[in-house]
Amino acid sequence: MNQERREQIEAALRQYRETVLQHNLFLLRTLVEKVEAEPTPANCTEPAAQSLRMQAIQELIEVPESIEVPRDVLNEGVISSLILSASLEGVDNDPVDLSLRREYFAGIKAGIIERGVEVAEFPPSDLEYLCTLVSGITGPGLPFHRETSQFDFITPLRSGKMKAMIQAVGVPVRSDAEGGHNQLTGLWEDWEIAIVFKIGGGPRGWGGSFALYCRSEKKEWKWRYGVHDEEWYSDVYDNVEEFLGFYVHFNEQTEEDLEDDISSLEGLA
Known part of the structure; x- marks a missing residue:
């Protein structure tokens, strides 16, 4: 395989990773917004409701347990870590063996x-x-x-x-x-x-x-x-x-798919 062909494969992989990442970041923002908008269950304190909101997020993507409110999931440092830990570029991040x-x-x-x-x-x-x-x-x-x-x-x-x-x-x-x-x-x-x-x-x-x-x-x-x-x-x-x-778009998760996957706070309470 010549160098030109290697570069074509590298470019295709870069394009794939960037496209998947941008869509996954859109989904992550959407997840946070929809969980934040979930009504607080009756007889539930606001701190308890925030805990339920974080539980709803954790069901779909594992985020650091130190995060206590959904909005903090979107902090730049958290997103940087999630790109690797949650494979948001659509690739496995273990070293190549x-x-x-x-x-x-x-x-x-x-x-x-x-x-x-x-x-x-x-x-x-x-x-x-x-x-x-x-x-x-x-x-x-x-x-x-x-x-x-x-x-x-x-x-x-x-x-x-x-x-x-x-x-x-x-x-x-x-x-x-x-x-x-x-x-x-x-x-x-x-x-x-x-x-x-x-x-x-x-x-x-x-x-x-x-x-x-x-x-x-x-x-x-x-x-x-x-x-x-x-x-x-x-x-x-x-x-x-x-x-x-x-x-890059195969079985791509839509906003509607995401909504269907989010647990209600009432269901988690």
């Missing part, structure tokens, strides 16, 4: 070989380089939304939890095949797919982000990227830059 990532790719490669599939390149060079820049890409949204609704693009690696990720290699069973099906049956059927591996998980096992070694009538064999959530599936993207451009 290159040896663990190499172990992961080696495990995936073994799975591809075991299935008798030949690929022209492995790991995919764009994905491999992206994994040197961040340890994981976890999507837009505040933490509670991501945990309950979002699929990672790249799930952060954890020692001791690699086995399931390394085993997530497969060949789609097409819907016109005689008998049998698997998670990818009915998905991306305009593409001839030789092999896939799952790179991002989420709250439901029947879904995730995938690297697909595929071709179509007009496009050659190469690694491409897509995501599906049960029966729904995205387009197939030619490279990580294009996928990031899509993923």
Whole structure:
């Protein structure tokens, strides 16, 4: 991979992080405003109500326990710490562990070989380089939304939890095949797919982000990227830059989503 291509991937990641951050900061401000506007429950003192307001915020994003009133969540120093601790840029902020990532790719490669599939390149060079820049890409949204609704693009690696990720290699069973099906049956059927591996998980096992070694009538064999959530599936993207451009708004948390997630003070009292 040449330097120009590396710079393109870096630029796409920067754009993704900035876009996700700005939307998440909007959501954080909205959260504070809506919690502040919650009426004080009957027979509840104002200090007790403030404690309930902070509890409502803590349910959706973990903030320092020293904060006693919602408005202080928006202090510059608090926001700076939350960008890292709450992954407000949509990336995992643990240091990149290159040896663990190499172990992961080696495990995936073994799975591809075991299935008798030949690929022209492995790991995919764009994905491999992206994994040197961040340890994981976890999507837009505040933490509670991501945990309950979002699929990672790249799930952060954890020692001791690699086995399931390394085993997530497969060949789609097409819907016109005689008998049998698997998670990818009915998905991306305009593409001839030789092999896939799952790179991002989420709250439901029947879904995730995938690297697909595929071709179509007009496009050659190469690694491409897509995501599906049960029966729904995205387009197939030619490279990580294009996928990031899509993923920046994938399952994006809206103001209405946020309102639905906020507990009432009456319910917490």
